[in-house]
Amino acid sequence: MLASFSDAFIKKPLFTGKPSDALMEALNMELPEGCEYEYSGEKDICYIKTQGTAKIEGMQLKIPEEIMAVLDKNTDTSHLMALLYQYQYNMEKSLEVTVSENAMLNLENGAVPLDKMVISPMHAAAVENGRFEMFPERTVQRRRLTLSDGQHKIEIELERKPSGVWNEDLYVSVPEALLSINVKLNTIEQQASFSVSVNMQASQSIDQYISSLYLYNAFQTGKIRINDKPLPVAADNANPVPASAFRFWEGISALQGRIHQTLMLPVQLKNEDIILGGKLICSIIKEKPFKTERNIDLIRFKGSFQERASIRSHIGSEFLFAYSQSGTCELFGATFPIFCCTVIRGGILSDMTDVSENEYIVHFAPPETSKPYYAERYFLSEDAMETYMKNDQFINQMTHASTLRESLDNEELLFHLEE
Numbered sequence: 001m002l003a004s005f006s007d008a009f010i011k012k013p014l015f016t017g018k019p020s021d022a023l024m025e026a027l028n029m030e031l032p033e034g035c036e037y038e039y040s041g042e043k044d045i046c047y048i049k050t051q052g053t054a055k056i057e058g059m060q061l062k063i064p065e066e067i068m069a070v071l072d073k074n075t076d077t078s079h080l081m082a083l084l085y086q087y088q089y090n091m092e093k094s095l096e097v098t099v100s101e102n103a104m105l106n107l108e109n110g111a112v113p114l115d116k117m118v119i120s121p122m123h124a125a126a127v128e129n130g131r132f133e134m135f136p137e138r139t140v141q142r143r144r145l146t147l148s149d150g151q152h153k154i155e156i157e158l159e160r161k162p163s164g165v166w167n168e169d170l171y172v173s174v175p176e177a178l179l180s181i182n183v184k185l186n187t188i189e190q191q192a193s194f195s196v197s198v199n200m201q202a203s204q205s206i207d208q209y210i211s212s213l214y215l216y217n218a219f220q221t222g223k224i225r226i227n228d229k230p231l232p233v234a235a236d237n238a239n240p241v242p243a244s245a246f247r248f249w250e251g252i253s254a255l256q257g258r259i260h261q262t263l264m265l266p267v268q269l270k271n272e273d274i275i276l277g278g279k280l281i282c283s284i285i286k287e288k289p290f291k292t293e294r295n296i297d298l299i300r301f302k303g304s305f306q307e308r309a310s311i312r313s314h315i316g317s318e319f320l321f322a323y324s325q326s327g328t329c330e331l332f333g334a335t336f337p338i339f340c341c342t343v344i345r346g347g348i349l350s351d352m353t354d355v356s357e358n359e360y361i362v363h364f365a366p367p368e369t370s371k372p373y374y375a376e377r378y379f380l381s382e383d384a385m386e387t388y389m390k391n392d393q394f395i396n397q398m399t400h401a402s403t404l405r406e407s408l409d410n411e412e413l414l415f416h417l418e419e
Contacts, residue, residue, distance in 0.1 A: 019046065027119070032110025037119070046119050048105065048112065055106045062096045066166050070188060086187070087166040143171070147179070148225045149218035152211040154178050178202050178212045179219075194219070196235070203265055206253045206332075213241045213249070247409060248274070251281035252332070258284055258380060264333035275404075276331055282407045283378035289401040291375040296346035298363045300355070308360055312352055318367060319349040322395070324385060329378075339385040343375040343398040375401045 018039045019027075027046070028036045035050035067083050084095055104111040141160035146153060156177040163170035163184065171183040180197045196219045203209035218224040222234035255277075256263045266273065282290050299321070301307075311319070321344040329338035351363040364372065375398040379385040388394060401407070 030116075031112060032107050034109045035107055048107075048117055050107055057103065057106060062098070064095075064166070070167075083167075086169065089160075090163045090168060090170070091166050092162045142174070146227050147215050147218075148228065149214055149223055150225070152214045154208070154211055154215060156181065158183065173199075176202050178208065179216060194235070196220075198241075200265055200269070201267070206249060206256065206263055206265065209265055210246070210249050210253065213246060217241055244409065248277065248281065251285050252277055254285050255280055256334070259334060259336045261334040261336060263331065266332060273331065276329070278404055278408055279376070280329070280331070280378055282404060283376075284380060286407065288407050289375050289377035289398050290404040290407045291373045291401040293371045293373045293403065295366070296344070296364050296372040298361050299344065299346065300359065300361050302359050304358070308352060308354070311349070311362065315349050315351065317349060318345070318347065319362075320345050320395075320399070322389070322398070324389065326382065336380070339379040339382050341377055341379075341385055341389050341394075341398075343395065344373075345370070345375075345399065346372045375399065377401075 024037060024039070024046070031037070031048065035048055037046040038049040039046055063084070064087055067087060070083065087093070088095055103114045105114060105117045143158050143160075144155060145158060146155050148154075156179055157174045158171040158177075158181065159174055161170045161172055165186075167186055167188040169185040169187070171181075171185070173179060173181040176199075178199055180199045182195045184193045186192070196216055198209075198212050198216050200209060203212060215224065217240045220235050220238040220240040222232050224231050252263060279290065282288055301321075322342070324339065324341045326337065326339045329336055346362075346364040347367040348365040349362065350365040353361040353363065355361060366372070377388070377398070379388070
């Protein structure tokens, strides 16, 4: 795991900014014969390279206790400067070096002032009252990465931040990233850890959001690829997005193709939007009705006296009502016409009350063997709705409809469906 992260975050230079050949030549003219500045590969850091011997006199570096503890366990001090730099950045502290007034880097053919040993805007330096102080680099360090799971791919940008732990590097995604990622690298313990969440507000479209969900799951299950290199380690407490959420958002993506409008991700996802979206997916994408079980005491209708007489003749028996209606639907920033056919099975018809010449109320008693319900199906055109209602199987399909949750594969959506 650490090796994969290292390829992405450590081994490659964070900056490219090699000084021009003309500038390097001018800098080298100030150095003694036999030595020259060499580009380090990081931003514009250059250090003196010599084929002879070099010695620094009159300087004492104050090494932090944490780094001394590491050196006590490992006598190899070749990575000392790297450890010191890591300490500086993560702790946001300077390193103090005690120097004499004439401290120099002594070379075989001359000497160079101490502050010329390494030149770079990456580390500011100051010498005052016999103290030479190295300050941690403040430049924003960012890395652009490509995340993929074999089918979906997005690019994000991570920025290095001081971690507060000297031997732990911290990288966080920039605020507008599609995935909010927090990566911690401990090079001493050879460990890496990460946390990932989906940043819905950063998505530019429904389909981009779906890709983010798939890549989030790839992190959770250890199937993510970073810059096309596998990271085969799952999250410690894996919490993948459920399959029902993918079905919902993919259904919403298909719906926007049917209404020929672009649906936008909301600032705040509401339960009622999820339920409405589920009803539209069930009706228009899956082409199935759904029912909502509920107790029905009475229903208010408008109709003629002839209709009332027909209904009164069925008092004492179970009665079924079918009707249609139209209106406007608003979902995720889109507005479009909607048509709905409804079948109501309310129970035993117990009574009727006349309200006016064209309005009446039908009263119901609870049925003994079944639950009362509303069965519905939405359409995007009135012709499609009317054709469906004229079909011989209309009543049979509506009365045998499943609940919305059952019609959506019997799984939870992002929120609990209140039916």
